[in-house]
Amino acid sequence: MMKKRNKNIINLFYVPALILFSVFVIYPFIEGIRISFTNWNGYSQNYTYVGVKNYIQLFQDKNVRTALINTLIYGVGSTFLQNVIGLLYAVFLDSKFRGRMLVRTIIYLPVMIAPLVMGYIMYFLVQYDNGAINDILAVFGRQPVDWMNNGSRAVIIMTLINSLQFVGISMVIYMAGLQGIPGVYYEAAAIDGVSGFQAFRSITLPLLTPAITSAVVINLIGGLKLFDIIMALTMGGPGYSSHSLSTLITNQYFRAQNAGYSAAMGIGTFLLIMFISNVTMRYFDKKEVYS
């Protein structure tokens, strides 16, 4: 009886968090669903319900298709690069050498910079006129390149920038994972004559699966929601060619004044991210090995 009352009191502590979650997540989400069935322009006091018209339009809109493909490139591309490079960094920094802490700090430092600021810094690197990369090309007698004037190239450049900025997060996760692997496995493998690469493939990687799951899901969600760097570098252009779903949602809500359509797009994006994250987590759950 006493235990039950204590439990009830402890449950009270959830209340503020639940209220905050309801006010800032659940209520806006339900409102978003409602708005997605209207033709609201985003500011007027009047609007009409249009049924599932916005959702049908989602499947017919060429710009949504472009943004969806870009979003997958931003998401999957960033995840791949961040995890491969992050893991390499972690393995490298797991060995003891002078200046290890400094290298770790330098790799992690970009994570501390706001992505929008990072985007503006990178603009000075890639801009056509007086851009650092073009200045270097000029030193070698090469013609300047307008790096961001082509949507596909802009998407790849922004994926690279996002990956390099946040690679520090993967590195830290993998370093924590590596430190959790008992040294006895490697010692036993060494006695059996296992090479370094074989040990990495058969011991390190399987035992890192929980870290891989965390790093992949965090990077995937971050990549699929990419926003600030795009706004700073191309604003989704030229045309709609480098928009992600997140930037297209903002564009449709504020600039194009299609709040209803934008809300439908938002719901679609939510479902997409939820689906991809869940599939990824389930996949890695099956692969998990416990030491």
Added chain:
Amino acid sequence: MKKLLSVLLSAALIGGLCAGCSKAPKEEGGDSGIEVSGEESEKSKTTLTFVQHMSGVITDELQAVLDEFEAETGIAVEMSSPGSDIEEVMKTRMASNTLPDLWTTHGWSVARYGEYLRPMNDQDFVEHIVPSIKDLITGPDGNIYVLPIDADICGISYNAEVLEDADVEPESILTWEDFEAACDKIKAIGKTPLFFDGKDPLAFGQFFDFVAPTLYTNNDDINRREEFLDGSFDWKDWREVCEILERWTKKGYLNTDALTADYATACQALGKGDAAFMLRNANVIVEAWTTSPDARLGILPIPGKDSDNPRCIIGGERLAVGIWKDSPHQEEALQLIEYLAQPEVCARLATAAGMPAGLDNAESDTGKLAPYYERVMSDDILTIPYFDREYLPSGMWDDLCVTGANIVAGNSGAIDETIEQMRQSYETKKAQQ
């Protein structure tokens, strides 16, 4: 003891949350607990909220004027300057119907903000609004909703030295054909004829605002004005304006980085004489002078479609202030409007903005641009409204910007896609009204 502590802690957390979410206390007397007596004390507690869209020198001048207003009247004004994000800020506030007491309307006092603004027809300054913009800021119901501190005069900004080097006489550019001939000459001397800062695609929206009226609405006898307004315009005819942009792109009149250059780069290019023309108002000139103070820059009227059509300039409101019709501080807000409408204050602000004053009893010092303003505001030059604000439903600006960028990007079928997007968007936006 532990139990009591837990309950108290929970209560404190919930209480704190509720306090945070509760309504802000009203500013009227009595609530604050401070003893209030007389009208002056009542006013001294009032803080007006003011959102404005300008940036740069004018913001500092505006703040100085508001500080002086506070010192004189005891009414504080909290100014926020979201800059180019004002659209997002104001749309969000309109959606929740929690608008600031006053805000600048950045060209939309009638079409977008009219239903939220207090009509100003009863104010003394109305009879002093300069004729070139009076009609443009008057709603169909005859209401004027803003105090226009300056008047937007938007023509083609140009670098006179580049034109001289290319042997182009600015006053000889009367039609788009003349303009293209001038561009050919400029290109021949290795300069960029027309600079677009397309990183923000609004540069392409400006193209349509400059060129579309000359094709469709400027001619008093043959025009498509009614068709745009009633929705009967055949969007296939939009091809004409798109083809001009495509032709200019193919002929190489545009800068190589037309799709990615930013505003600062554009202003520098104009100031340094790397480019001859920009389809922008005099803001670019003021900005260009910050890096190239000796550059000879001027404003040119927009050419006509052909010799039968007059040249024009785009006019309208720019730094124009309106009052929220449901503001709890109507009286104090009106006091601020009266203060801003004083000739010396209005002139001071218009000077800082680098534009002619919006009231005829105030004289702005536009410095080196004064003769150009005088020229483009003469009788033989037609003053027209911004095309998108007058003839397209609110929200289509983005379509102009993005479709323009697609055409310049050289995407195959861009013009057909533009026509389709304009048609669809027009119908969607009309249905929202």
